[in-house]
Amino acid sequence: MSKVRLLVGTRKGAFVLTSDGKRERWDINGPHFGGWEMYHLKGSPVDPNRVYASQSSGWFGQIIQRSDDGGKTWETPGGEKMPDPYDPPAGVSNKFVYDTSPATGKPLTTHQWYDGTQRPWEFKRVWHLEPSPTDPDTVYAGVEDAALFRSSDGGQTWQELSGLRDVKSNLWQPGAGGMCLHTILLDPSHPERIFIAISAAGVFRTDDAGKTWRSVNRGLKSQSELPDPDAEVGHCVHRIAMHQSRPDVLFMQKHWDVMRSDDAGESWHEVSGNLPTDFGFPIEVHAHEPNTIYVVPIKSDSEHYPPDGKLRVYRSRTGGYEWEALTKGLPQRDCYVNVLRDAMAVDSLDPCGLYVGTTGGQVYASADAGDSWAPIVRDLPPVLSVEVQALP
């Protein structure tokens, strides 16, 4: 019997939820790092007990935590307490330092602030951690202010892949949540290809493992947010998703619009179809049906709650355009929570499981690909992220 492990990041700590393959009864373990903002936790595909976590605080900054037993115990990589006498380790697993100009030592780039003026990059936090599919010691971090870092020593040290900022980064700007790099998709068929998404800059792709990048935003339109609606960069992409078997097909939840690309981001077209609203944050692909996708429509960018007080996950079995509301077991009145961009996850069991965490502290699970739902837990702090692991 398989087991399932959910890694839930919240505003006030992390929780590890476990169940057997039926996904009916859950054990809830936590909070880990109580009182800290846990933006994201994710396990290594090749060593599921190796879990990386982003822990942060407005007071004390960024911490990287790592577990080698599936979230039971944690350590800051290379930051252990030292006995006396001691030769201290570097203790730099939370050191995210942007590259500077080799010639001048000055910041490489500036970006737009909300008022249109230019500001230098300033590190705030890690939004997303993406472990390598082949090496448990290699992990990528998407950070605010937007940049991509890589560690190849299990999170002990981090290096920026600063070629990303060569792509018109003076035109990047913060969205409401800050200027964050929130999505990292590693292409399983092209090991040197990575897609990333930034709010508010757009989607970018490298084909040489992060040395050089280009924007892949053709087809996106931001009518109200940009002076040039189809600008090369500046779009507020909320999340992108792919199915491992079909990495050239990408799905996107943009600030407004649900989009699809069939050519690895070279061009995008809208597939919002009959959604009640095409604003939202997460988007996911079914584990076994590459053309089945899920979104959670939110009323608008100024009203971050579901339309009509009904929490509805929408499913398209046609890769977009035609959507059906999934409501069984989800609150259908007086519900005004949001589901943030990293707070929806899909497991690989059969039937495929689906999970959403809300800003109201609920985590809902479906063990039948979204047909019916039940709350696993109702009263956590606001949920920032949900990841799931299917374990043997």
Added chain:
Amino acid sequence: MIRVVLPAHLRTLACVDGEVTLDVEGLVTQRSVLDALEARYPMLRGTIRDHVTQRRRPFVRFFACEQDLSHESPDAPLPDAVATGAEPFLIVGAMAGG
């Protein structure tokens, strides 16, 4: 022996209860105390002062002997009572909710 009191979140991070005691060689200053603290507890690096600039994080304050020392030079001697261990050096998270 220098006594240091950490805020609750940093005590958890450093896996310590109560006060931390440190041996500091030479002049006892904010910098020498924090250097010794971070050498003993490397996981605290970057949480009290910036990794690169070594400046105090904006929401962190330093108190001792009923004084706010946050804006003193990091190389200024700390009060004798801190240097002798009679009083602790307090590292405090700014009072801002949360």
